Amino acid sequence: MKQEWHKHFLTGTKPLQVQSAIAVLIIACPCALGLATPMSIMVGTGRGARADVLVRNAEALQALDAVDTLVIDKTGTVTEGKPRLIATETAGKWGAETVLRLAASLETRSVHPLAHALVVAMEAKGIQAASVADFASQTGLGVTGNVDGHAVVVGNQAQMQQQGIDVSALIPDADARREEGAGVMFVGIDRQAAGLLAVADPPKPDAKVAIAALHTAGMRVVMLTGDNARTAEGIARQVGIDEVHADLRPEDKASIIRDMKRKGARVAMAGDGVNDAPALATADVGIAMGTGTDVAIESAGITLAQGSLTGLVRARRLSQATMRNIRQNLAFSFLFNGIGIPLAAGVLYPAFGLTLSPMFAGGAMALSSLTVVTNALRLNALNLR
Ligand SMILES: [Mg+2]
Structure with a gap:
């Protein structure tokens, strides 16, 4: 009995074609694979909501992970917007x-x-x-x-x-x-x-710290504004932004972003105003300030509820953690199917005379889904501060 522990899940009988077929179907049921991405997105989105990062569409959360350039509006975004x-x-x-x-x-x-x-x-x-x-x-x-x-x-x-x-x-x-x-x-x-x-219009109290954190994360931060260059540079100096485009019309903001994208940059745009809407829609990821206009919020994939700039840092961390979680889930699911399907199909039978019992296949499948869900739930404990 000692050496026959495996008989609980591997049977020694000649594989019935029907039995193998059922085991293959059960293992290949793409539950874990199907759950992998939506579970991570769902839990990540919930985690974000508790940290003032409201995700409107999942693509934005995914795209933010790869962003290397943050374009940011001045008035109401870097500054209080209460001049x-x-x-x-x-x-x-x-x-x-x-x-x-x-x-x-x-x-x-x-x-x-x-x-x-x-x-x-x-x-x-x-x-x-x-x-x-x-x-x-x-x-x-x-x-x-x-x-x-x-x-x-x-x-x-x-x-x-x-x-x-x-x-x-x-x-x-x-x-x-x-x-x-x-x-x-x-x-x-x-x-x-x-x-x-x-x-x-003074900069928001957390602007300097947030910009520094984004720089440390390797992002290029560019400020766009319809304001005069001198005013814009005065604010930029105070918060540590080194690249400023001033005297812009609303359509210029969108065309600058289009240009950056053409040159291969992955661009997120953060803004609050009606005039930011075209730029928010043009960027790979549009991020609206929750304190801003409805039009901006409608045009953005992510909204920072309290409109604070540290929200940008949190959104980026959330995106990276969610994408990492999705990759873990997908890797696990592929591994599970990659090993499970050949086993169920009877790959061990010619050499060892063993096949996978459909009952065990069912248990394994449930366990794989549970693993994916449990891994996604870890995002709930993600530290975003
Ligand atoms: Mg603005």
Whole structure:
């Protein structure tokens, strides 16, 4: 009896063709193989949700593992996205309060985060908003409209150029503010330069640490922004990003990403705004800030619920761990089938007179599925901090 332990699962009888066929079918039932990927994804997705990393589609989680370039939006992504008015400079015949009142009244119609800062500043000073007519927004440039009978333009330098307003007298002031990392909006009233409004939007508290961790992980981090180069570089310096593309229009963000992909980079894009949506959709992986717009969230495969940049680090770790788990599961499943199927088919019979009993085949199959599920569940204990 001692030497015949194997009789429990290997029978010495001549293999019945039907019996072998059943054993082969049971072993070859692709349960473990079929479970391998979805189980890891499911558990990984659940683990992510508990760490503020919301995975919308599994492809994004898989693609993030291979990403080598992280493209990141500035306002609302690297920065708080809650800018404050820090200075008002005047250049023409209008006083600081008038410049703020006309510009801020116009910006009450705008959805731009810098616009909101002006409105908040105006309200904080107890200034009543003026009536606005003919409001128009020029994406990536600024806004125009008629305020209290004045033709008012608020926007960047390109906007002023396009409107034929000479702001050269304001440039030294603008440059000084931008060096501090502030954003500058020029104000034109009745086709003349009236002043500038400097709005600062500080980086998120965890930005520097997160960027450093991404660099350590071997990622190239590139910041894209519609903002002025000086402002962008001011922020980039503060958080340790060395590659910046500034003065971009929304379509430029997507085309830069397309270009990177053409050169062979695997690109993840993180952003929060409506203007980031095309870029989020173009990147291999789109990552939206949960604090951002619905359009950005809809265009992204992954959302960072609290919009913190350490979420990027966690998402990347989660992706790597999930992919590693999938590879383990697949390797195990192939190994199981690779050994089990020949055994069940009777490969040992000619030499040893042994075949696999269908009963044992059933037990082994259940065990293989259990192994895959158990391995996937280990992702629940993954440390993402
Ligand atoms: Mg943004």
